[in-house]
Amino acid sequence: MPQLGFGVWQVPDDEAETAVATALEAGYRSIDTAAIYGNEEGTGKAIAGSGVPREELFVTTKLWNADQGYDSTLRAFDTSLEKLGLDYVDLYLIHWPTPERGLYVDTYKAFEKLHADGRIRAIGVSNFLPEHLQKLIGETSVVPAVNQIELHPHLQQGASREYHAEQGIATEAWSPLGQGKGLLEVPAIVAIARKHDRTPAQVVLRWHIQLGNVVIPKSVTPSRIKENIDVFDFSLDDEDLAAISALNEDRRIGPDPAEFNGA
Numbered sequence: 496m497p498q499l500g501f502g503v504w505q506v507p508d509d510e511a512e513t514a515v516a517t518a519l520e521a522g523y524r525s526i527d528t529a530a531i532y533g534n535e536e537g538t539g540k541a542i543a544g545s546g547v548p549r550e551e552l553f554v555t556t557k558l559w560n561a562d563q564g565y566d567s568t569l570r571a572f573d574t575s576l577e578k579l580g581l582d583y584v585d586l587y588l589i590h591w592p593t594p595e596r597g598l599y600v601d602t603y604k605a606f607e608k609l610h611a612d613g614r615i616r617a618i619g620v621s622n623f624l625p626e627h628l629q630k631l632i633g634e635t636s637v638v639p640a641v642n643q644i645e646l647h648p649h650l651q652q653g654a655s656r657e658y659h660a661e662q663g664i665a666t667e668a669w670s671p672l673g674q675g676k677g678l679l680e681v682p683a684i685v686a687i688a689r690k691h692d693r694t695p696a697q698v699v700l701r702w703h704i705q706l707g708n709v710v711i712p713k714s715v716t717p718s719r720i721k722e723n724i725d726v727f728d729f730s731l732d733d734e735d736l737a738a739i740s741a742l743n744e745d746r747r748i749g750p751d752p753a754e755f756n757g758a
């Protein structure tokens with residue numbers, strides 16, 4: 496799995512084709528979409544039109560909450576695959592645990608079947624807290640390859656990252672730039688960017704990379720799409736890393752996975 500990919504949340508279907516095509520031209524080889532984003536078709540069109548061999552691409556999509564359950568998962572997966580125009584995906588994720596509904600174990604068993612059938616290369620989850628992972632691992636056979644969680648300098652997720660490392664689960668950061676809001680203007684980040692002659696977004700992405708997180712920044716602006724992948728030819732030093740790590744506030748932008756039951 497490439498450590499840096501392209502996220503397409505909030506990109507309308509008719510714009511996704513152009514955005515994903517721009518990302519593929521810029522060198523991205525990993526794309527993160529989801530059934531609920533409504534842009535699997537546009538994403539699939541860009542992939543088909545790119546000329547990039549399928550085996551060089553890493554395509555992730557996610558099962559929406561309303562489709563949890565064994566049979567409904569199998570049906571939802573068929574729909575996603577058809578919209579993407581693919582015959583397999585590289586990674587399929589349960590989008591949220593929705594713990595009150597008690598369906599994620601059955602849902603994951605359907606993932607295991609699709610995995611065994613060769614229609615999904617790797618299976619994983621998103622927004623799972625350690626307690627949800629523990630239950631899942633106890634009741635199923637395949638340890639999730641990935642947990643995609645909200646993670647950025649204001650929400651560094653130390654406990655989850657530690658638990659993932661113990662279990663051999665890759666940590667993937669969603670909203671790695673904190674959705675670009677105040678985070679990219681934080682003085683400590685701006686100062687580090689000046690020091691390295693880079694942008695604040697590049698500094699934040701580089702911090703994730705050096706920590707070992709998988710990142711999937713989103714942009715529809717071609718110059719930013721290029722800027723966000725151009726983070727492999729410089730390094731932050733220990734002082735920079737410590738200054739960014741000091742920004743943790745345990746502050747979420749998105750919902751709390753223990754409570755979110757959005758349908």
Ligand code: NAD
Nearest residue numbers: 502503504621669670671672673674675696712713714719
């Ligand atoms: P992000 O942290 O990637 O921020 C994106 C925003 O930051 C852009 O809309 C733009 O306003 C700004 N930006 C991007 N590049 C910039 C640059 N170089 N300079 C200045 N500003 C820049 O936020 P995101 O889109 O929420 O998260 C990334 C991806 O994570 C999503 O597209 C999606 O694929 C995934 N995601 C998953 C979940 C989940 O529940 N699993 C939830 C949210 C997002």
